[in-house]
Amino acid sequence: DAGITQSPRHKVTETGTPVTLRCHQTENHRYMYWYRQDPGHGLRLIHYSYGVKDTDKGEVSDGYSVSRSKTEDFLLTLESATSSQTSVYFCAISEGTSGRALYNEQFFGPGTRLTVL
């Protein structure tokens, strides 16, 4: 399995509090992604990164920010968590050096279950 870890694996927090989820890879892949998964919606892309300090928005980016200061770490931050952000969050990585990177196989982490009360 690709070396991807997510922390924490489970978190319960209250509305209005900041939350940061961490994704760490040991594969030295250039591309990293954050998805959320909710019943009936499959996985939806929140943000992605195509290099250190290079990030862009995905399909559902409102209320989320990301940072990537090192190749191996991609952080997802909820500045002020809301109940609608209760979800399972997956990090993924892929190789690639161009816009076709999305077609390359994505390797997923184990997920973080976040509950916002």
Place this chain on the structure above:
Amino acid sequence: LAKTTQPISMDSYEGQEVNITCSHNNIATNDYITWYQQFPSQGPRFIIQGYKTKVTNEVASLFIPADRKSSTLSLPRVSLSDTAVYYCLVGISNDYKLSFGAGTTVTVRA
């Protein structure tokens, strides 16, 4: 972003072949078709990818007709462990916003 449509669920029995069809009427010339599999409490896993005609690997086959407006994932002789959600993905090569959609839940019964 090419929109995909796939059945919400499918039931099968052990040893049977399962075929999941995905419609993608507005697929672009540069788009590839990719399928992922997801087991409960795990992240998705890449199964197969193709551009046209037929692709086969040790896990599945992917059939793509000439017009490429649909594709069919074929799982031969399924077992209970093939029970999972299967996602069809079609993306525009110059648009990073790939979407997994809701997928097809395949349930294999003994």
